[in-house]
Amino acid sequence: MNARIRDADLVIEGGMVITMAQGQAPISNGRVLIKDGIITDIHSRNEKCEGPGVQAEVIDAKDAIVMPGLINAHTHAAMTLFRGLADDLPLKQWLFEKIFPAEAKYLNPDTVYWGSLLGCLEMIASGTTCIADGYFFQDETVRAVHESGLRGLIAQGIIDFPAPGVPDPTKNLMVAKEFIERWLGFSTLITPGLFCHSPVTCSEQTLKGAWEISRRFDLPLQIHLSETSDEINEIIKRTGKRPVFYLDRLGLIDKGLIAAHAIHLDEMEISRVFKKGMKIVHVPESNMKLCAGIAPIRDMVNAGLTVGLGTDGCSSNNNLDLFCEMDTAAKLSKIYDLDPVGLNANTVVKMATSLGASVLGLEKEIGTLEIGKRADIIVVDTHQPHLCPVYDPLSAIVYSANGADVKDVIVNGKVLMKNRGFTTLDPVEIIEKVKVISSNISI
Amino acid sequence: MNARIRDADLVIEGGMVITMAQGQAPISNGRVLIKDGIITDIHSRNEKCEGPGVQAEVIDAKDAIVMPGLINAHTHAAMTLFRGLADDLPLKQWLFEKIFPAEAKYLNPDTVYWGSLLGCLEMIASGTTCIADGYFFQDETVRAVHESGLRGLIAQGIIDFPAPGVPDPTKNLMVAKEFIERWLGFSTLITPGLFCHSPVTCSEQTLKGAWEISRRFDLPLQIHLSETSDEINEIIKRTGKRPVFYLDRLGLIDKGLIAAHAIHLDEMEISRVFKKGMKIVHVPESNMKLCAGIAPIRDMVNAGLTVGLGTDGCSSNNNLDLFCEMDTAAKLSKIYDLDPVGLNANTVVKMATSLGASVLGLEKEIGTLEIGKRADIIVVDTHQPHLCPVYDPLSAIVYSANGADVKDVIVNGKVLMKNRGFTTLDPVEIIEKVKVISSNISI
Numbered sequence: 001m002n003a004r005i006r007d008a009d010l011v012i013e014g015g016m017v018i019t020m021a022q023g024q025a026p027i028s029n030g031r032v033l034i035k036d037g038i039i040t041d042i043h044s045r046n047e048k049c050e051g052p053g054v055q056a057e058v059i060d061a062k063d064a065i066v067m068p069g070l071i072n073a074h075t076h077a078a079m080t081l082f083r084g085l086a087d088d089l090p091l092k093q094w095l096f097e098k099i100f101p102a103e104a105k106y107l108n109p110d111t112v113y114w115g116s117l118l119g120c121l122e123m124i125a126s127g128t129t130c131i132a133d134g135y136f137f138q139d140e141t142v143r144a145v146h147e148s149g150l151r152g153l154i155a156q157g158i159i160d161f162p163a164p165g166v167p168d169p170t171k172n173l174m175v176a177k178e179f180i181e182r183w184l185g186f187s188t189l190i191t192p193g194l195f196c197h198s199p200v201t202c203s204e205q206t207l208k209g210a211w212e213i214s215r216r217f218d219l220p221l222q223i224h225l226s227e228t229s230d231e232i233n234e235i236i237k238r239t240g241k242r243p244v245f246y247l248d249r250l251g252l253i254d255k256g257l258i259a260a261h262a263i264h265l266d267e268m269e270i271s272r273v274f275k276k277g278m279k280i281v282h283v284p285e286s287n288m289k290l291c292a293g294i295a296p297i298r299d300m301v302n303a304g305l306t307v308g309l310g311t312d313g314c315s316s317n318n319n320l321d322l323f324c325e326m327d328t329a330a331k332l333s334k335i336y337d338l339d340p341v342g343l344n345a346n347t348v349v350k351m352a353t354s355l356g357a358s359v360l361g362l363e364k365e366i367g368t369l370e371i372g373k374r375a376d377i378i379v380v381d382t383h384q385p386h387l388c389p390v391y392d393p394l395s396a397i398v399y400s401a402n403g404a405d406v407k408d409v410i411v412n413g414k415v416l417m418k419n420r421g422f423t424t425l426d427p428v429e430i431i432e433k434v435k436v437i438s439s440n441i442s443i
Numbered sequence: 444m445n446a447r448i449r450d451a452d453l454v455i456e457g458g459m460v461i462t463m464a465q466g467q468a469p470i471s472n473g474r475v476l477i478k479d480g481i482i483t484d485i486h487s488r489n490e491k492c493e494g495p496g497v498q499a500e501v502i503d504a505k506d507a508i509v510m511p512g513l514i515n516a517h518t519h520a521a522m523t524l525f526r527g528l529a530d531d532l533p534l535k536q537w538l539f540e541k542i543f544p545a546e547a548k549y550l551n552p553d554t555v556y557w558g559s560l561l562g563c564l565e566m567i568a569s570g571t572t573c574i575a576d577g578y579f580f581q582d583e584t585v586r587a588v589h590e591s592g593l594r595g596l597i598a599q600g601i602i603d604f605p606a607p608g609v610p611d612p613t614k615n616l617m618v619a620k621e622f623i624e625r626w627l628g629f630s631t632l633i634t635p636g637l638f639c640h641s642p643v644t645c646s647e648q649t650l651k652g653a654w655e656i657s658r659r660f661d662l663p664l665q666i667h668l669s670e671t672s673d674e675i676n677e678i679i680k681r682t683g684k685r686p687v688f689y690l691d692r693l694g695l696i697d698k699g700l701i702a703a704h705a706i707h708l709d710e711m712e713i714s715r716v717f718k719k720g721m722k723i724v725h726v727p728e729s730n731m732k733l734c735a736g737i738a739p740i741r742d743m744v745n746a747g748l749t750v751g752l753g754t755d756g757c758s759s760n761n762n763l764d765l766f767c768e769m770d771t772a773a774k775l776s777k778i779y780d781l782d783p784v785g786l787n788a789n790t791v792v793k794m795a796t797s798l799g800a801s802v803l804g805l806e807k808e809i810g811t812l813e814i815g816k817r818a819d820i821i822v823v824d825t826h827q828p829h830l831c832p833v834y835d836p837l838s839a840i841v842y843s844a845n846g847a848d849v850k851d852v853i854v855n856g857k858v859l860m861k862n863r864g865f866t867t868l869d870p871v872e873i874i875e876k877v878k879v880i881s882s883n884i885s886i
Contacts, residue, residue, distance in 0.1 A: 389881030
């Protein structure tokens with residue numbers, strides 16, 4: 001028996017394996033071997049017929065697609081608490097009259113913990129294996145993500161207003177720095193980080209301070225960038241420059257910056273972003289729902305930018321399903337660019353996997369299925385009416401599937417969901433707890 | 444015991460009942476009584492505590508939303524056969540180089556039957572209870588829809604080219620008329636009808652002939668209208684008029700005409716459509732995917748037009764999930780109209796239920812849950828991570844749910860799906876059969 005098969009502690013047997021590695025065709029009737037959280041081999045069972053070692057746990061992927069776990073490169077997991085609390089409203093009213101007051105009134109360590117757990121539960125259930133999260137009371141989000149078994153870049157929110165858990169904004173950088181020091185090295189799966197709310201809500205001093213801390217620890221800095229045209233006007237009024245050039249003056253336009261939304265970028269800004277290597281996260285459903293605008297993602301991808309995909313908080317979406325987000329990203333580009341080819345199925349799956357990994361600086365560890373990489377893998381059950389037939393597995397993933405089609409979820413070689421049963425989290429407890437919390441919320 | 448409770452043969456117990464009847468608030472902890480396919484009572488269990496009669500079948504709707512079944516007002520069920528066969532292509536290339544040749548080569552009574560069965564299976568699985576279908580070999584679609592238990596307006600396709608099953612286009616009206624005569628009165632659930640492919644692909648004579656037949660039998664006529672700007676230009680070139688005015692000259696702009704797509708209508712056309720009562724079906728995902736354009740649905744709804752919702756054939760979507768379609772309809776209007784309020788959750792649920800019923804001329808029978816109406820009802824399981832919490836059930840339906848959340852489906856008082864188990868169709872047989880058919884398809 002092949003040594004790698006004998007030594008594996010987890011084996012995914014059968015199915016169509018989409019590795020998302022550059023230039024690699026789908027492998028039908030595949031086998032993926034995993035040992036100690038690492039992918040040790042990927043092959044067609046037609047070539048190597050031996051079964052797995054008797055010690056290995058086996059995931060049956062017959063009639064299924066095996067692919068890299070999805071990467072939600074911009075979310076606020078705890079905002080599940082406010083899912084559907086304030087819909088069909090303009091962004092400003094939604095944010096200032098509903099969400100900020102709800103956050104001020106209802107967020108505390110306990111609610112953030114349970115809201116984050118619910119977010120993790122939903123993301124596991126819909127095939128996400130890695131998240132970039134930015135919010136407040138992030139010790140609790142770290143705790144929730146750690147318990148869930150997900151991989152994550154968990155960032156402490158920074159804003160120059162009194163914020164949940166940070167009533168004195170002059171202390172926001174200190175709180176954030178202490179958050180990093182507290183969690184750095186805590187787990188190989190969790191990277192702490194900073195999240196500046198936006199160039200409008202953070203002063204120049206705050207932005208520079210946050211960047212300086214991020215650089216000191218060599219960690220990415222997350223930010224909301226150019227989400228609304230009002231924001232562009234405000235930054236131009238304050239600084240005489242468009243946001244990318246303003247942030248570039250401060251030194252932030254860099255491969256260490258992860259900018260979510262990035263809707264209202266002109267050609268000069270896209271060119272500057274490319275030159276400096278800044279990362280972008282497309283959140284099309286939130287952008288549509290809040291009337292924020294349509295990001296020129298096809299042009300960004302064509303210009304060579306590194307663009308990932310995110311759901312945003314599910315209070316502006318209103319779910320954390322990256323399958324829906326891929327579908328929307330592809331269709332929205334087609335109708336916006338009037339180009340059916342530009343952002344095709346392959347490109348949006350890359351945005352949700354390999355490009356997402358690059359956005360988070362984790363491209364050497366995750367994002368594709370390759371020998372030596374971490375085993376962050378999902379299995380999508382295609383034996384279902386809406387996934388039959390499958391002429392092209394990438395097309396099926398983007399245009400036909402949704403998160404409920406995910407059968408198994410593996411992070412770092414650990415099975416977090418098997419046949420839709422959760423192994424790390426108790427869905428009944430979490431849902432019931434959030435129901436109780438939400439029954440007291442009104443705004 | 445209340446006589447209606449005692450006499451019911453089917454009872455839906457518990458859950459939040461959204462009737463979609465004008466002005467009626469959701470009923471929490473509801474009970475819906477059904478006898479002989481008719482809704483006989485809807486009340487809160489808090490008011491009437493007696494349980495159901497011992498003879499009644501009971502659907503448990505605890506932790507669920509009970510609502511009218513969704514109406515897919517424009518689809519081509521058998522096109523499941525071509526799901527994902529040709530993606531990321533412009534409409535013309537998709538249609539003329541891929542779909543028309545695939546239809547010519549692979550459609551026959553057997554493939555249309557199995558493709559339609561798969562479409563019905565998928566639609567039941569995602570909460571659709573009534574469809575408006577237009578295609579070829581429609582005897583087979585009638586047979587499939589009849590076996591599935593769905594309600595449907597099933598229309599024979601008419602086009603002035605050699606078509607599947609109608610090699611001689613001079614006979615297309617005769618074939619269609621015979622189709623109607625064959626199926627009229629066959630079942631209370633199935634209404635036969637005609638479907639003219641478009642004003643471009645059907646001559647003036649064909650359009651008038653189809654309209655005349657439809658009027659003779661008092662049946663709606665379905666048509667694709669103003670899907671691309673090329674089509675508008677072609678019609679103007681041929682007739683000197685925009686499509687709505689051209690069809691109006693022929694007498695077709697009338698409450699008996701159901702026009703799908705209706706993207707490129709100007710204000711004058713919208714005003715004429717309103718005056719004449721023509722019905723419109725919005726198919727946003729197909730329109731986006733094929734780069735056809737964005738229909739001004741908010742303006743149409745505001746102008747008082749009757750607008751339903753459809754998936755189109757799933758080869759341009761690529762699924763038949765009306766929950767996804769509602770989400771896309773709402774978000775697309777927000778970003779297109781830059782108006783977060785215009786097409787809100789309530790309006791799009793109406794488009795998929797009560798307005799859809801009006802489009803099909805079935806508003807007295809279905810579309811809302813009211814005493815005396817036919818029991819076309821779905822139960823949506825909200826005890827799931829992505830549907831917690833529920834501050835507003837309509838928002839949860841539109842922005843958070845997808846078709847896989849539908850637990851039970853009832854049409855005309857008959858349970859077609861219970862706890863996700865199908866009662867009329869065999870999913871394994873259908874999926875395996877379509878896999879075999881599709882393994883021979885390439886284009």
